[in-house]
Amino acid sequence: MTTHYLVLSALLFAIGAVGVLSRRNAIVVFMCVELMLNACNLAFVTFARQHGNLDGQLIAFFVMVVAAAEVVIGLAIIVMIFRTRRSASVDDANLLKY
Amino acid sequence: MESPAEIIQHSGGVIGVSWLMIALPLLGAAILLLGGRRTDRWGHRLAIGMSVTAFLIAVISFFELLGLPEDERRRAIALYRFIPGMADMGVLIDPLSISFALLITGVGSLIHIYSIGYMAHDPDRRRFFSYLNLFVAAMLLLVLADNYVGLFIGWEGVGLASYLLIGFWQFKPSAATAAKKAFIVNRVGDFGLLIAIFTVWTGFGSVAFDKLSGTAVGEALKTGQVSQGSLTAIGLLLLLGACGKSAQLPLQSWLLDAMEGPTPVSALIHAATMVTAGVYLVVRSGGFFEAAPTAQLVVTIVGVVTLLAGAIIGCAKDDIKKGLAGSTMSQIGYMMLAAGLGPVGYAFAIAHLITHGFFKANMFLGAGSVMHAMNDEVDMRRYGGLYPVMKVTAITFIIGYLAIIGFPLLSGYFTKDGIIEAAMEHSSVLGWLAVLGAGITGFYMSRMIFMTFFGGRRWADDAHPHESPSVMTVPLIVLSVGSVFLGAFLILGNRLMLFLAPAVGRPEELPAFHAFSGPGLATLVLVAAGAAFAWVRYGAAEVPLVAPRGSFLTAFARRDLYGDALNEALFMRPGQWLTRIAVFFDNRGIDGLVNGLAAAIGGTSGRLRRVQTGYVRSYALSILFGAAVVVGALLYVGNM
Numbered sequence: 001m002t003t004h005y006l007v008l009s010a011l012l013f014a015i016g017a018v019g020v021l022s023r024r025n026a027i028v029v030f031m032c033v034e035l036m037l038n039a040c041n042l043a044f045v046t047f048a049r050q051h052g053n054l055d056g057q058l059i060a061f062f063v064m065v066v067a068a069a070e071v072v073i074g075l076a077i078i079v080m081i082f083r084t085r086r087s088a089s090v091d092d093a094n095l096l097k098y
Numbered sequence: 099m100e101s102p103a104e105i106i107q108h109s110g111g112v113i114g115v116s117w118l119m120i121a122l123p124l125l126g127a128a129i130l131l132l133g134g135r136r137t138d139r140w141g142h143r144l145a146i147g148m149s150v151t152a153f154l155i156a157v158i159s160f161f162e163l164l165g166l167p168e169d170e171r172r173r174a175i176a177l178y179r180f181i182p183g184m185a186d187m188g189v190l191i192d193p194l195s196i197s198f199a200l201l202i203t204g205v206g207s208l209i210h211i212y213s214i215g216y217m218a219h220d221p222d223r224r225r226f227f228s229y230l231n232l233f234v235a236a237m238l239l240l241v242l243a244d245n246y247v248g249l250f251i252g253w254e255g256v257g258l259a260s261y262l263l264i265g266f267w268q269f270k271p272s273a274a275t276a277a278k279k280a281f282i283v284n285r286v287g288d289f290g291l292l293i294a295i296f297t298v299w300t301g302f303g304s305v306a307f308d309k310l311s312g313t314a315v316g317e318a319l320k321t322g323q324v325s326q327g328s329l330t331a332i333g334l335l336l337l338l339g340a341c342g343k344s345a346q347l348p349l350q351s352w353l354l355d356a357m358e359g360p361t362p363v364s365a366l367i368h369a370a371t372m373v374t375a376g377v378y379l380v381v382r383s384g385g386f387f388e389a390a391p392t393a394q395l396v397v398t399i400v401g402v403v404t405l406l407a408g409a410i411i412g413c414a415k416d417d418i419k420k421g422l423a424g425s426t427m428s429q430i431g432y433m434m435l436a437a438g439l440g441p442v443g444y445a446f447a448i449a450h451l452i453t454h455g456f457f458k459a460n461m462f463l464g465a466g467s468v469m470h471a472m473n474d475e476v477d478m479r480r481y482g483g484l485y486p487v488m489k490v491t492a493i494t495f496i497i498g499y500l501a502i503i504g505f506p507l508l509s510g511y512f513t514k515d516g517i518i519e520a521a522m523e524h525s526s527v528l529g530w531l532a533v534l535g536a537g538i539t540g541f542y543m544s545r546m547i548f549m550t551f552f553g554g555r556r557w558a559d560d561a562h563p564h565e566s567p568s569v570m571t572v573p574l575i576v577l578s579v580g581s582v583f584l585g586a587f588l589i590l591g592n593r594l595m596l597f598l599a600p601a602v603g604r605p606e607e608l609p610a611f612h613a614f615s616g617p618g619l620a621t622l623v624l625v626a627a628g629a630a631f632a633w634v635r636y637g638a639a640e641v642p643l644v645a646p647r648g649s650f651l652t653a654f655a656r657r658d659l660y661g662d663a664l665n666e667a668l669f670m671r672p673g674q675w676l677t678r679i680a681v682f683f684d685n686r687g688i689d690g691l692v693n694g695l696a697a698a699i700g701g702t703s704g705r706l707r708r709v710q711t712g713y714v715r716s717y718a719l720s721i722l723f724g725a726a727v728v729v730g731a732l733l734y735v736g737n738m
């Protein structure tokens with residue numbers, strides 16, 4: 001009965017993952033990360049429902065809190081990078097390497 | 099045969115303080131070395147004072163010794179416990195050691211005085227005198243010590259002094275190399291002496307001379323305490339030590355190079371005293387050699403071979419000091435030969451040693467005087483006709499020359515003749531070879547005289563030879579007087595043999611001196627022939643400025659009988675190869691392993707770091723793969 005939710009969750013996660021791997025725009029990558037997080041949230045909530053307890057719901061809240069914090073920091077970084085480098089492409093920000 | 103007397107403990111008198119002979123020059127050396135430049139002005143006077151005082155102590159001790167009854171003339175003075183249970187340090191005054199002490203301090207003092215003039219213009223004269231004093235102290239310790247350990251300390255001390263003095267002008271690379279060569283070659287001999295002392299200690303439980311007399315050795319051999327083999331080993335090892343110090347074959351190569359040192363050093367250390375330490379060692383260890391006939395035989399063979407080798411080398415050298423050095427080797431060969439003959443030869447060995455000390459020091463100092471006059475030129479082809487300009491040097495030199503070739507009634511005539519006759523009685527082969535050596539001596543010494551003092555003047559353009567100052571000529575005169583009379587004094591009536599008897603024993607039958615025996619006449623004829631040949635080649639004929647190529651034999655002698663080449667091929671080259679192999683192994687093997695490991699790790703990580711591309715998406719991909727692998731693994735484990 002909950003299988004559909006899980007399949008949806010997996011699909012959303014896969015879409016997010018492909019987005020992270022294939023898109024260059026930092027904002028889009030960021031949104032894909034959010035998509036993956038929320039796919040996980042969906043899976044957690046589904047499992048909570050399936051098991052009949054609140055553990056999964058609890059974790060989902062934690063994830064949302066972390067995601068919110070991450071959005072604050074991440075967007076600030078992206079904006080700073082854009083201001084200094086005139087580019088939001090993740091491939092341009094490749095200075096930290098061998 | 100009569101064996102040596104017992105050693106008696108002694109106190110009082112000048113003999114009781116005879117250790118001052120060693121202590122005073124040592125103190126002088128210490129003051130001069132530690133005092134530094136402050137002692138520059140009066141340093142040489144202090145050094146001479148110390149040496150002369152030691153000589154006076156030796157003379158008084160000598161007369162005190164003569165005042166004692168004959169069988170009580172071996173006096174030991176205990177000084178302190180040196181190595182508990184092994185060696186107590188003490189001084190042994192007996193006829194043998196006092197003869198050496200007189201020679202060392204007497205000739206040593208004369209050479210100290212001569213050096214004032216010779217080293218007058220050297221800024222390091224004080225250092226020179228401090229080393230000379232150090233040498234005198236070490237040499238006296240060598241001959242006066244009453245045990246082998248003390249002897250060994252003196253032995254090393256003279257080696258050190260010799261090293262310092264050969265390399266005195268250390269700014270000359272040749273002098274520095276010669277000093278090092280002398281030190282290293284001597285190391286080989288010292289090694290032999292050291293092992294000999296170890297063997298003596300294990301065999302007899304003592305290293306003191308009074309426990310190691312001929313009777314004690316014979317006793318130990320009879321009771322089986324020591325085997326014949328170990329006695330032979332002791333003898334041969336002692337001989338090895340003696341060969342190193344006395345420049346006998348096969349350790350002769352250092353002596354010719356040692357002439358790089360200042361001439362007074364060559365006279366004192368490398369002619370009169372230190373190089374005869376080997377003879378002293380053999381005579382002092384007579385107890386062992388008499389019990390080991392094989393070792394004794396080897397001593398005589400070494401002596402004969404060296405006396406011929408030295409004479410042959412002397413024939414071809416144009417450097418006056420090297421010619422004299424070859425002659426020194428040869429004369430010490432005679433002494434070794436005599437020392438190997440047992441009690442009958444000891445007195446002749448010591449007599450020849452003493453007279454040789456005089457006439458060879460005389461000639462070396464004469465050579466130094468000539469060099470002093472000729473702007474330090476040593477090439478005899480650049481001399482010639484010096485007799486009229488430096489008469490004192492020339493006449494004293496010629497007296498030394500007549501003494502060494504054995505001109506009748508001069509020193510060498512008596513002492514060398516004694517050795518030849520004793521050798522002849524022992525074995526005619528040894529005797530005739532010694533006669534042959536005397537003939538060659540006649541040739542090369544005459545050659546030296548003719549090339550230096552007679553014939554045409556072949557001087558360099560800027561040479562203005564002049565007689566040396568009297569501070570240099572007076573020692574020459576004193577030494578030449580010794581060269582004339584000492585031989586007759588020591589040999590006639592077997593004076594030295596009877597004097598030495600308490601220390602080294604004496605043969606049952608005293609040898610009689612024959613004025614004109616068969617071998618003696620043959621020697622004279624050969625010497626005359628050699629001198630005549632030298633006259634034809636170098637006296638009457640013009641001496642070319644550049645040495646002619648000469649025959650195969652000349653080249654052989656000029657290259658020191660290929661002694662250096664032999665050492666080089668046998669020891670130096672293999673040693674170099676060994677070090678090269680070791681270096682190769684170190685560089686390629688050990689370093690290669692370590693460096694290779696480091697390079698492998700470095701190379702691998704250099705390649706691995708390319709993974710860090712800086713593209714955040716590729717990191718994300720690798721995280722994804724990692725997560726997939728973890729999930730796959732969990733599934734796999736969970737399904738098992």
